[in-house]
Amino acid sequence: MIYQSRIFTKLSKIPRKLNHRHISGLNLWNEELTSEIKHKVEDHWKDKLSFRKYDENYPGDKYYVLSMFPYPSGQLHMGHVRVYTISDSIARFQRMNGKNVFHPIGWDAFGLPAENAAIERQILPDKWTQTNIKQMKTQLERLGCSFEWDRELATCDPSYYKWTQNLFLKLYDAGLVYQKKAMVNWDPVDKTVLADEQVDENGCSWRSGAKVQKKPLKQWFIRTTKFAKALLEGLNDPLLLDWRDVTKLQKHWIGECDGVNFDFKILGGDDFLTLWTPYPEFIDSVKFVAINSDHILGRGVEGTKKLPVELLHPLTGEKIPVFVTNELEFLPLTDSFVGIPGVCPKSAEFADSVKISYEKTAILSDTERLSRQNQICRQAEALKVGGYWSSAKLKDWLISRQRFWGTPIPIVHCNKCGAQPIRDLVALPTKGELSDWVNCECPQCKQKAKRETDTMDTFVDSSWYFLRYLDPTNSAEIFDKNKISKGMPVDLYIGGKEHAVLHLYYARFIGHFLHSEGLLPEREPFKRLLVQGMVMGRSYRVKGTGRYVTETQIKVVDKKKNKAVVTDTGEQVVMAWEKMSKSKQNGVDPGDMFKEYGSDTTRLLILADVAPTSHRHWNSNTFPGILNWQKRLWLTIRDFIKHRTNPPPAIPDDEFKAHDDYMFDSRNYYIKGVTFNYCGSQQHSVAVSKQQGLTNSIRRAPPAVFANSLQFERALAGQIIVLAPMAPHFASELWSGFVSARGRLNQSDEIHWDRSVLEQRWPTIDSNYNLDLVCKVNGDEKCVVKIAKSEFETLSQEGAAEIALKQKEVKEELSDKTVLYTRYIKHPDYDGVLNITTSMGWREKETNL
Known part of the structure; x- marks a missing residue:
């Protein structure tokens, strides 16, 4: 047996200097792998899963992996488990590939649910929120996520929302914030204003589900439309990877930027109308403005009628009449129309009907038209009355919210000076001091004034949090530009598709704005997206009443046709897959999963079977595949230790070499596939199946190969290493067993024997493969x-x-x-x-x- 003995002799000379603090496990290999053993493994390793934290001065390439931060509801749900398991697996994978990984976490902590819960419980929202944060943090730590907790932030902390207010003031100083009266979407249940984006296609609130009412209110807006064209063009930026359907959604939301916005002041007041026209080169020739009965100025008006209101033309100073009419064909999702009858037949027809005189406008060549458009837009921008390209349907961002638990808008209202910005922190009032808080001094004239009582939409808080992570303790400025230039853009952003329009649009807008201010190196904040699907649970709804019942209350009649009945009453039940929720009684408590299976098994279950971008139907029928795989891995280490400790009889050299070569091919083939699917294709379910394929190859080896094959050892080492990002506790224990049978592997820089599995280099493909x-x-x-x-x-x-x-x-x-x-x-x-x-x-x- 010359071939085998040569390997044995060469490898047995390796020194055995080990750092047992990193790699010593429980050594329970003679035990069966039960849930109890898994819990012991996780308890042993939970404080030993060290990782290299992000360092601005680290010489390697940075990798910013960001998962959308959670609202602190108090309990993780399986959607949380999915998104944070994905982000943690990728973070660990990239660290093992030598990247300077940044993987932060925080809390989207303001909002109406906390306020309502606090009212119900007669406690302060802050206390309720902090309790929930503590509970959810404990659960995330139980999940084994390698977050940089020393950079943790909460949007409700004054040290954070001070800088949200600072961002508001930067926008205000740039002329991108204004207040005006508008018809708003009023949620009668939550008693607050909703942006257009927060009303679904049925006219219902995105959160409460109530039918939204229209109501006139004076509100604060951010002029996002000024960046509409840049935001639309930015979607074609080669920086963006894997945006796929999100690009289409964003483009649809923004619309074609084929017209220009101009601000027309309403005579006799301080309000104005922002009006869009596809003929900016002929804006001087406006003869009328038409609005429909949905417009704030047209409420309650029937038929066609001239209003006792006039607009001031922003460039010519002429007075422009306003008509309410439903006879004109307004563009979809618009309620106004700029009448330029000299070039627009539709305008001419209406002008004729209301006896407005006009002259035909000369036709311009393409060169003349472009020159005229540029001239008009520059003139309007200089006068700060618009002049920027946008779409007809896109509206500015309405950020006012009529609730307490949100970022205060840093504005004081003075009878003499008007609205005045406050440059220092405006902290939320404590209980019982609201009246004292509202009454204040004008920062300009020092006379009595009142604070703005509206708070900001929580989307403002989440529009920039990923920047603050990079410099969370800075008390002098919103962030250090140098730190941002080193960390941005985000390399991979992970979150649900429900945020693909609103949140991403607002965050992109802030990115474009801060870039225009010289504060960001790139316009686009997110390089690559991973939009994960929802976790769906089987629901059982009584036909006719819509009442949801639990699985224990029903009897399945025909599983293929999704038919069942309520056991006690015989009522027909409709079975379906729906997003997990308490109201549908189809949720799964992650805490129960941790308790029954352990956190690593839960992580593997959430990653297996389907791609992360697909909806995950949570069905215990899929569990045996993962549970049996873990048992096979456990048995493999047991056998490896056994055959290394007591080598079995040798086999013929040619047979041994065939197995050795097979291990070489298997290791390279499967690690190639696992590596690609970890981050190349982002198909983590395929990465799991590839790992299972490698396990199957390893298990086929005879005892003599376990005992003496170099390629077997390399394959087994690779198997444990590629598992580690997904199941860090379990892989750490497997590695401790693998290392305990050391002494046969060539001690090159391929394996660091004195380091934990998470500190190993990611296995690479052999050059002769x-x-x-x-x-x-x-x-x-x-x-x-x-x-x-x-x-x-x-x-x-x-x-x-x-x-x-x-x-x-x-x-x-x-x-x-x-x-x-x-x-x-x-x-x-x-x-x-x-x-x-x-x-x-x-x-x-x-x-x-």
């Missing part, structure tokens, strides 16, 4: 050529083409065709594709088109 060069002609695969990784890394398009043209299958396909061009794509999973396009293929393509 063959990768695939897929050769295609006109899109059809003809053959696959195996090329060693060492050659593949430097393979150029010319080199790939030269290899492909030597292949028999490619030669035959090209025998009667002319090659037009070739295209070589190197894929992130280490494989490559060369596609050859021919003259015949081109003609066929043209014909098909």
Whole structure:
């Protein structure tokens, strides 16, 4: 047995200097893997899962992985478990790949639910919120997430919302904040204003579900429309990766920026109307403005009627009449129309009907029109009356909220000076001092004044939190520009699709604004998105009444047709998959999962079976696959220790070498797939299945290979390392068993024996492992050529083409065709594709088109 003994002799000389603090486990390998054992493992390792924290001065590449911060409701739900397990797995993966990882956490802590809960319990919202934060933090720590808790923030903390107010004032100073009377969406249940974005397609509140009412109120707005064109164009920024459907949603929300906004002052008051026109070059020729009966000025008016209100033209100073009418065809989601009858037939027809005289406007060439548009827009911008391109339907961001528990708007109202900004922190009043808080002194004239009592929409708080994480203790400024330039943009942002329009739009707007102020290095704050699907639970709803019942209350009649009845009454029940919620009685308590299975098993269950972007149907029928896999891994380490401690009889060299080579191929094949699916494709369920495939290969090895094979050891080490980001406690215990049977592995820089599994380098593909060069002609695969990784890394398009043209299958396909061009794509999973396009293929393509 020369082959085996040579390996044994070489590897047995390795010194055994170990740091037992990092790698010593419980050594319970003779025990069966039960939930009790898993809990013991997690208790042992929970304080030992060390990780390298983010360091601005670290020489390696930074990687900012951000999960949307939670509202502190007091209890994690399975949606939380999913998003934070994903982010933590990626953070650990990137650290093991040498990145300077930043993985922060905080709390989106303001909002109406806390205020309502506090009223019900007769306590302060702050106390209720802090209690919930403490509870949820404990649960996240139980989940094993490697967050940088020393950078934790809460939006309700004065040290945070002081800077939210500072951001408001930056916008105010830039002319992007204003107050005016408007028809607003009033939620009669929550008794607060909602932005248009917070009203669903049925006209109901996004939170309470109540039918929204229209109500006139004076409100604060942020002029997001000024950045509409930049925000639309930014969606084509090559910086953005994997935005897919989110790009479409954002583009749809913004709309085509094919017109310009102008502010028309309402004569006799301090309000104004922002009006959009597709003819900015002819804005001087406005003869009337029409509004419909939904507009704040047109309430209660029927038919067509001229209002006793006039507008002041922002550029000419002319008085412009206003008509209420439903005869004009308004663009969708708009309630106003700028009448320029000299160029617009629709305007001309209406002007004729109400006897407004006008002159035909001369037709401009494209060059003249563009020149005129630029001139008009510059003039309007100089006068601060608009002049920026936007869409007809896009509205400014209404941020006023009529509630206590929110960021105070730092404005004082003075009878002499009007609205005046407050440059210092405006803290929320404590219980019992509201009247003293409201009455204050004007910062300008020092006379009596009143504070603004509206608070900001919580979307303002969440529009910039990812920046404060990078400099959370700065008391002198909102953040240090140098720290931001090193940490931004966010490399991967993880969250639910329900935030793909509102939150992302507002955060992108703030990014564009701060970039225009010279405070951010890039306009776009988020480089790559991972939009995870919801966790769905099986619900049981009584047909007719809509009442939800639990699974224990029903009897399934026909599972395939989703038919069931209430056991006691015989009422028909509709079975469906719906988002988990208490009201639907279909939720799963993560605490129960931790208690029954352990946190690592829960993490694996939430990652397995379906891609993170898909909805996850939570069904215990899928659990055995993960539970059995963990048991197989446990048995593998038990057998590894056993066969290393008491080597079994050797097997023939040729048989041993065949197994050794198989382990080499398995290790490379599966680690290649796992690595790609961890972060390349972001298909973590496939990464799990690839790991299970590697386990199956390892388990097939005979005892002699367990005992003596170098490639077996490398494969087993790789197996544990790639598992570690997903199941850190369990992998740490497996690693402790693996290390306890050390002494047979070549001590190169591949394995750090004195370090924990989470401190290991991510396994790489061997340079002599063959990768695939897929050769295609006109899109059809003809053959696959195996090329060693060492050659593949430097393979150029010319080199790939030269290899492909030597292949028999490619030669035959090209025998009667002319090659037009070739295209070589190197894929992130280490494989490559060369596609050859021919003259015949081109003609066929043209014909098909």
